[in-house]
Amino acid sequence: MTAHVPISLEVNGEPVDALVLPRTNLADFLRDQLQLTGTHVGCEHGVCGACTLRVNGDIVRSCLMLVVQANHATIETIEGLSDSGEIADLQAAFRERNALQCGFCTPGMLMAAQDLLRQNPTPDREQIREHLSGNYCRCTGYQAIVDAVETTAKARVHDAPAGRTP
Ligand code: FES
Numbered sequence: 001m002t003a004h005v006p007i008s009l010e011v012n013g014e015p016v017d018a019l020v021l022p023r024t025n026l027a028d029f030l031r032d033q034l035q036l037t038g039t040h041v042g043c044e045h046g047v048c049g050a051c052t053l054r055v056n057g058d059i060v061r062s063c064l065m066l067v068v069q070a071n072h073a074t075i076e077t078i079e080g081l082s083d084s085g086e087i088a089d090l091q092a093a094f095r096e097r098n099a100l101q102c103g104f105c106t107p108g109m110l111m112a113a114q115d116l117l118r119q120n121p122t123p124d125r126e127q128i129r130e131h132l133s134g135n136y137c138r139c140t141g142y143q144a145i146v147d148a149v150e151t152t153a154k155a156r157v158h159d160a161p162a163g164r165t166p
């Protein structure tokens, strides 16, 4: 029998202490032990991007990371970004542009899109497509998603105080 191991991490600003099996991946831990089911699991081998979230500020595929590797890390999930309001404008743009249908890809898509906009506040459509190319959507055909990200980028630059990018 495999023993559980103790871990400590921060999830959406809250300290978490837990006992986990060493084989548990980060996505399953968040969904099954913390009930943070906004992180979706599709392919479970790093292809679809549905499980994308932030670890120490960088996006990762949480199906490919063991939760023990996240010991002492800072995790931000779609719930955290939604609750803080960080991506409220991006979420509104997805709604307004019909950039989601079934919604399965949407949390990972939003995490990846926000990652792009933090790195490059003024991406062109090709750069948006490139950055989101690791996130699969079976419903929308991608055009509306690119529209939503482009709209958000333009609005943020327009609304940013003079001399500053968002
Ligand atoms: S579930 Fe992780 S990349 Fe598909």
Ligand code: FES
Pocket: 099, 100, 101, 102, 103, 104, 105, 106, 136, 137, 138, 139, 140
């Ligand atoms: S909205 Fe259904 S997979 Fe993207």
